[in-house]
Amino acid sequence: MNKATRSLIRDGSILLALWVVLWAMTGNLWVSGTLVAIAGWLQSARARVLIHRFIQDQDLSVLPLLNSPESDVAYITQQQQRQMLRQRDRLQEQLEQINTALRSVDRGFVLLGDQNQLRWFNVGAERYLGLSRVDLGKPLDQYLRDPAFGPMMGPITSNQLVVAPSPKDPERTFEYNAFPDGEQGKVIIVRDVTRLRQLEQTRSDFASNVSHELKTPLTVIKGYAEQLGDMAEQLPQPVGKAIHQIQNQSARMQDIVEDLLWLNRLESTQLVDPTALQLDTLFQQVREEALVLAQTLNRTPDIRIEVDERGLNGNHREILTAARNLTFNALRYGPPDVQIDMVWRVREDRAELMVKDNGMGIPRSHIRRITERFYRVDPGRDRESGGTGLGLAIVKHVAERHGGKLRVRSLVGKGSEFICQFPLERLVEPPKPVVVD
Ligand code: ADP
Numbered sequence: 001m002n003k004a005t006r007s008l009i010r011d012g013s014i015l016l017a018l019w020v021v022l023w024a025m026t027g028n029l030w031v032s033g034t035l036v037a038i039a040g041w042l043q044s045a046r047a048r049v050l051i052h053r054f055i056q057d058q059d060l061s062v063l064p065l066l067n068s069p070e071s072d073v074a075y076i077t078q079q080q081q082r083q084m085l086r087q088r089d090r091l092q093e094q095l096e097q098i099n100t101a102l103r104s105v106d107r108g109f110v111l112l113g114d115q116n117q118l119r120w121f122n123v124g125a126e127r128y129l130g131l132s133r134v135d136l137g138k139p140l141d142q143y144l145r146d147p148a149f150g151p152m153m154g155p156i157t158s159n160q161l162v163v164a165p166s167p168k169d170p171e172r173t174f175e176y177n178a179f180p181d182g183e184q185g186k187v188i189i190v191r192d193v194t195r196l197r198q199l200e201q202t203r204s205d206f207a208s209n210v211s212h213e214l215k216t217p218l219t220v221i222k223g224y225a226e227q228l229g230d231m232a233e234q235l236p237q238p239v240g241k242a243i244h245q246i247q248n249q250s251a252r253m254q255d256i257v258e259d260l261l262w263l264n265r266l267e268s269t270q271l272v273d274p275t276a277l278q279l280d281t282l283f284q285q286v287r288e289e290a291l292v293l294a295q296t297l298n299r300t301p302d303i304r305i306e307v308d309e310r311g312l313n314g315n316h317r318e319i320l321t322a323a324r325n326l327t328f329n330a331l332r333y334g335p336p337d338v339q340i341d342m343v344w345r346v347r348e349d350r351a352e353l354m355v356k357d358n359g360m361g362i363p364r365s366h367i368r369r370i371t372e373r374f375y376r377v378d379p380g381r382d383r384e385s386g387g388t389g390l391g392l393a394i395v396k397h398v399a400e401r402h403g404g405k406l407r408v409r410s411l412v413g414k415g416s417e418f419i420c421q422f423p424l425e426r427l428v429e430p431p432k433p434v435v436v437d
Helices: 003-026 029-057 060-065 068-104 123-129 147-153 194-230 237-268 279-297 316-332 379-384 391-401
Strands: 108-112 118-121 160-165 173-181 185-192 275-277 302-307 311-314 339-346 350-357 405-411 415-423
Touching: 003 029, 029 060, 029 068, 068 123, 108 123, 118 123, 123 185, 147 160, 147 173, 173 194, 194 237, 237 391, 275 316, 279 302, 279 316, 279 339, 311 316, 316 339, 316 350, 316 391, 316 415, 391 405, 391 415
Parallel strands: 302 339
Antiparallel strands: 108 118, 108 185, 160 173, 173 185, 275 311, 339 350, 350 415, 405 415
16 A cells, blocks of 8 residues: 555544544534534645645745645655756756857848748847847838848748848848748848958959950961961971961860850849750750760760650750750760760659769769869869860859759769759640641
8 A cells, every 4th residue: 555545544534533523522413524524624725835835935844744645745846846947047048058159140040930020030130130129020021122032931941042132231232041940930041241242243253354355366366377277288397286286275265265254144144035945856956966076086975865745944055055064074074985864854843954974973072163163173184175164163053043953973983963953843844736637
């Protein structure tokens, strides 16, 4: 028998004995019963008062006045209460630390509710967006009115990036990164990218100016080299060789200048003229061009094409160039009988344009950087391959301008996969077959 049952039997026996004594004294069953009930109620009321004093006032002196199960309950409750207080203090301390960290970082953090209402923000957000405590509960849309924020203000399932002017100072440029938070809320992180943008602009202007300045002299050099080339047979052999070199190198420089100018345009303009592209026609064209290049390189590639019947809503020149750059790379960095697969396929949540080869592959440590301008895995060897060093940078920009991204998977000695992933919104239904009666 446990402690609580024993105590219950003891209290019950006392009350029963009291009832019998009172009954004997008063001779009335009901009166004695009522008196016993009052005594029982008084006892439990006293226990409640004592437990309350113990827990609320931490008054240890009441413990001996309680009988055993009550004092146990009081003790356990008090222990739990202490534990909860300790836990609360710990959480409070952690919260303080997080708050201090968020105060000192040079970013604005904003927590939004399901209606974009402001639930919390840090000092950075106050500074960047001009928010103050009185704005809590108000919708953030009131402060970020630029139409670019439209998609970010709707329900989101993955992170959304918007670059837009500061709501307080149109001279400054901010980057707003929104992440889904729980079922319907959002976290927005704001940072000032004005300086970064200025530097990028300076770099881009410089590249564009240099390219423009080089265009005319290069055309002149190439023109004269061609004229001299026509007379090569009448000239001494070393001179003929030098002219041939001048022709080759000026053509290469012209390609670089053209690619640099185009890359700059891709960086500084919005996507224009998207049309419904049929990837099988586009791939066929690239395949034919690759076979011509293969002949000049003395190679015999096997190029296969696999396409989904749905099309892509994109800019023809840009998508053609992206497919061409990837296929020509596969040809140049593969074995003489390289196998190249050009694939257009639709996945559950995206559409993919992939060029796959069984070439030399790219070491893991280089993959992160190969889309940088002029980055080469093996500078000496790759420069000889005839590329401009800008091919993948162009492909990456093309993918991003179409709302997608470029993914690279590669294994040294096995081959590479370059995949331009596009959102499903860019898919176009295939043209309906014409029915002739
Ligand atoms: P490049 O004109 O030098 O080919 P890219 O930007 O097209 O410039 O490519 C950058 C580098 O990535 C190349 O120099 C090469 O080292 C590597 N690369 C690109 N495609 C492939 C491929 N299919 N297989 C192996 N390496 C590749």
